[in-house]
Amino acid sequence: MYNQERKQGDVSGRLCVIIFRDMPLENNDKIKNTDMEKSIFPILVVNNSNLKPYIELFSYQPENISQQPLGSLVGFFEIRDYSEDSAYVVNFLNSVVKKEYYLNPKRSVQDSFDAALHKVNLALSELAKHGNINWLGKIDSAICVIEKNSIHFSVTGKAKILLNRNTVLTDVTEDLAPDSPDPHPLKTFTNVSSGRLEKGDKLIITSEDLFHILSLSDLKKNVARFDKDKFIQFIKTALTNELDMAGTLIVDIDEPEKKTVRKEPIKQKEETATISVFSETAFSKKKKWTAPLVEAKPETEDPEQEKEYVDKKTGHIYIQGDNEEKEDSGALQEQAQMVKEVMYNSMFATKDFFKKQAFSAWKKTKKTLSSAASYNYAGKFSSLKDGLGKKYRGRKKPDAPEMIPEESLENIIEQYEKEFQPSPRKNVSKISKLGIPVKKSVSEGIANLKPLVGKIPELLPNGHTLEKLRTVLPDASKANRLFAGFTPKQKISTVSIILALIILPLFFSKIDFKKKEAASIDTIPTTESPDQNEEKYLNERNIAFVEQVEKISSLSGVIGSFPLESDLYAVTDRTVTLIKENETKEFTWLEEYGSGRITAYMKDLNLIFILTDREKVVSFSPVSLDFKDNSIVIPQGAQISQASTYLTYLYLLDKKNNQIYRYPRAEGGFGEKTDWVKKPLDASSVSDMAIDDNVFLADKTGLRKLFRGEIVDFTMENSTTPVNFNKVHTDITAEGIYVMDIGNSRIIKFDKEGKLLKQYHNESVSDATGFSINETDKKAYIITSDEINAMNIQ
Secondary structure: OEEEEEOOOOOOOOEEEEEOOOOOOOOOHHHHOOOOEEEEEEEEEEOOHHHHHHEEEEEEOOOOHHHHHHOEEEEEEEEOOOOHHHHHHHHHHHHHHHHHHOOOOOOOHHHHHHHHHHHHHHHHHHHHHOOOOOOOOOEEEEEEEEEOOEEEEEEEOOOEEEEEEOOEEEEOOOOOOOOOOOOOHHHOOOEEEEEEOOOOOEEEEEOHHHHHOOOHHHHHHHHHHOOHHHHHHHHHHHHHHHOOEEEEEEEEEEOOOOOOOOOOOOHHHHHHHHHHHOOHHHHHHHHHHHOOOOOOHHHHHHHHHHOEEEOOOOOOEEEOOOHHHHHHHHHHHHHHHHHHHHHHHHHHHHHHHHHHHHHHHHHHHHHHHHHHHOOOHHHHHHHHHHHHHHHOOOOOOOOHHHOOOHHHHHHHHHHHHHHHOOOHHHHHHHHHHOOOOOOOHHHHHHHHHHHHHHHHHHHOOOOOOHHHHHHHOOOHHHHHHHHHOOOHHHHHHHHHHHHHHHHHHHHHHOOOOOOOOOOOOOOOOOOOOOOHHHHHHOOOOOEEEOOOOEEEEOOOOOOEEEEEOOEEEEEOOOEEEEEOOOOEEEEEOOHHHOOEEEEEEEOOOOEEEEEEOOOOEEEEOOOOOOEEEEEOOOOOOOOEEEEEEEOOEEEEEEOOOOEEEEEEEEOOEEOOOEEOOOOOOOOOOOOEEEEOOOEEEEEOOEEEEEEOOEEEOOOOOOOOOOOOOOEEEOOOOOOOEEEEEOOOOEEEEEOOOOOEEEEEEOHHHHHOOEEEEEOOOOEEEEEOOOOEEEEEOO
16 A cells, blocks of 8 residues: 655645555456446435435436546535535535536546546635535535546545455545544545455445444445345335435446357257256256156247346346347337228228218208209299290291190109119118118109109200100119119129219318428427518528517616526626516625626636626625625726636636736635737627637627637638627537627527527517527527516527
């Protein structure tokens, strides 16, 4: 064992790195070079919901390939002060340590871990400066990094990390936490220990609460007695039943499972394959039990067993070999079932439609026949006769023999009716079986038509007779005889075809086959069409005309707004106003600080900075709700027009001297500035500044990108209407770059490469003096001279 001293950033005190080697290591190069599998099981118990803000476990994994070398970040924060001021500290520290550790994947694991601990110490120091000191000496925490086969960790307070190796349970954090009667925020995490992990190791990362119910000897006994899953369940049950609040993480280290590719089963190798899946003992017992019943049973089970294996870790049975085919088959069966259901539904709907249409047609026919029976044919035909008489006046009348007497006409109709009327034995019963109501409608309809038919000869100026009329009409008797000779199936088919020919055209005429346009995020619908002032933007790509905005506040003179979680903080020249859904709180700083001119938010420390007209920088903490004066030295005669932050640095733009000053965070405020711009820069027309990993300067004509103090090539995609880059918003966590074009009443979203993604148009933007973005809630907060409005940017 050896010690090594080194300084960590500007932390006052000593950071001691301890490498523990008192556990025997296996000199197996193969094991050393193989990355062990780490199973992490967090156990959080909060039986009293009021205590939930005061403890938090975390287990973070790399989010992309570049972060893979940094490994896993696990641990917990617990505060034993349950005041309102301490309720935010745990969540705040959790976000700080994660963000800083994975911030720069190019750093080594040790450097990233040191930076994360330093950032936590610095964040706690800022809380203390703002009067939030109730947590001092009452914070328990363990932070661990597990990468490859190594672990790095640091603890504070009464947190413990126990290592079980070869049935020996050891406290590897003994004397690691700082033990000072006067705790200092910057010395919360001071010592780091590192070591190698081996196969079969178990880590227990826990708070002091676990030892209130289990002694170290009890833990040793239960670790040896229980397997992995049962031990986890044992700890969880014990904590849940005995404590109101506790947190423990259990990490099991094992060799990675060897993944073997199974080949298709071969008959000659069935017995060998079975033994590789199930143990020989298990199989032999099964064979012994089944042998008296069926001698060849194992041979019939081998093909199925070859397709399965039991996961040694989880105990689940997995199917191999044909599982993909079965899944595909299942998908096909599911689709076939869906098609069947659609067909059944269509057939039922068609049947119901035909039934309704047939009934409707019958009612119309019955109504027509009834109307025909009561129609005044005599008067109509008399009028027609008089009209025809006038037309043919002076002409020679037709000879009398061509007129058919009324008695003869009736005889002809009666004979025709007999030929047309179907035989009751052959037709009426068949039609009734089809469910079609049949009365004496045919004969009644013909009887009602007799007066009309009697007048037909009078309407034929050329003297056409009924015989000529019958040559035009179809021979109903032949159709009737043909239909009577059909089999029942043929009759049903014939009726169905006739109905289909009549009804299907009506059915399809009611269906709208026009394809509806799919909804697109590029065309957000509005309830009204764009007015004449917006017509010039209709040719723009990916533009949404937002119908209305929501009024959030009637504050006037707002110089900046910051959406933090579900709240909005608005800064004026003398106050910071907290705007919630149902309430508004106003906080005023001392008059001696001066009037606020410029404001910026530092996310890493959760602080709002206000630069006043007296060259002072005032900070406001959303946690403690207090103001603090921060020491800073601004060059005499400088004209600071913009401010922004990056990590714990404050950037100020001096448009007079065309320079950007970078101030590091230091005790009581900010340290000595650095001239960040390396090459000549015209900053006189800069209207806004935003920073992620680069500095973006906006003016009316464009957006300039600077990296390491120099302007780099950067092109923003053009829109049809030229963009005015009045204001810009982005940060290290933002998805894109947001530009406010006040002249064209729109906010435009670009990606970090300059590609135009979306445009949001609303007339309220034309009166804006600034804006901020909440990507979580998809809202843009538009600041005007007398109010703040929220606009949806989905």
